[in-house]
Amino acid sequence: MSSPLPELNAGAEQCLLSRWQLLVFLRSSDPFRGVRLMRQGCLRICAVLITLLAVGLGGFSPRPARAESKYMFLTVTDYEAGISYRQAQWHAPIGHLINPCSYADHFVATIDWNDGSGEHKPDTNVQTRMLQTIPVVQSGIYLFWDDEHVANRIGTQVVTTKVALHCAGDPAGDREYIEQNEVTIYSRIPVNQVEFTKNGKSISTVKGHDNVDLTITLDAPAPPSGTWVKLEVMPAGNLNTLPPYVQVSGRETQETIRNLELKKPDADFGIVVTASTVGRSQESQKLTVTP
DSSP states (O other), rough: OOSSHHHHHHHHHHHHHHHHHHHHHHHHHHHHHHHHHHHHHOOOOOOHHHHHHHHHHHTTOOOOOOOOOOSSEESEEEEEETTOTTTOOOOOEEEEEEEEEEEEEEEEEEEEOSSSSOOOOEEOEEEEEEEETTTEEEEEEEEEEOTTOOSSEEEEEEEEEEEEEEEEEOOOOOOOEEEEEEEEEEEEEEEEEEEEEEEEEEOOETTTTTTEEEEESSSSSTTTTTTEEEEEEEESSSSSTSSSSSEOOOOOOOOEEEEEEEOSSSSEEEEEEEEEEOOOOOEOEEEEEEE
């Protein structure tokens, strides 16, 4: 195969020639002759450009650009150590799961927190349908949960999410898509105080069937993950609208649960709420409920 270099040199000569012809045109006393020379030069330049384009693209075959997509990834990257969503009675998705096939006849998602708990299947909202006689997963974006996982190592760690799939009609063999997700695990913040309040002020007495607020204060602002606080009322059953857990929002020190309804008693009685995360639990003032 001959080198394209001679063609390039010839092209350079043609360009020089066309410039010389243009100079002749500018200095010529015959304007029509100059126009003819300029046209000839332009034609030669076009021929050189076509030759260069042919040489440059001779061994080129266009390939479509392909950006690798994420098919399973975490959307929640901040977690609190020592407690699971299930324990906090909280059910919320932590990531997205994408099926790129029109129909997938095999679709398996797994997650590995890389903390010794091992690779396992998270809960998902993926649903199958029958395509003729084959169960398939339709194309779409799904959610996944891992409510029972408890993070124990404080700091940054990498969580591996993986989806193995086979598109119906494709040659045999699964495709695997693996994503390394960086997450941060935060220490729990102790409770500093818990108290019954109304209109922002501490109270000690309230009538039955009236509403009160409960304000929880931490020792320090909650981390970006937020801090789950366990709540218990004593005697049990006297504040039915009190949730078992409340989350102090990230970077906040306080959380107030509003409009807790109290039962109407036959006689005065007192209730106390305890709040705890780690360390010693805190107890509210005694709230006396009157008929």
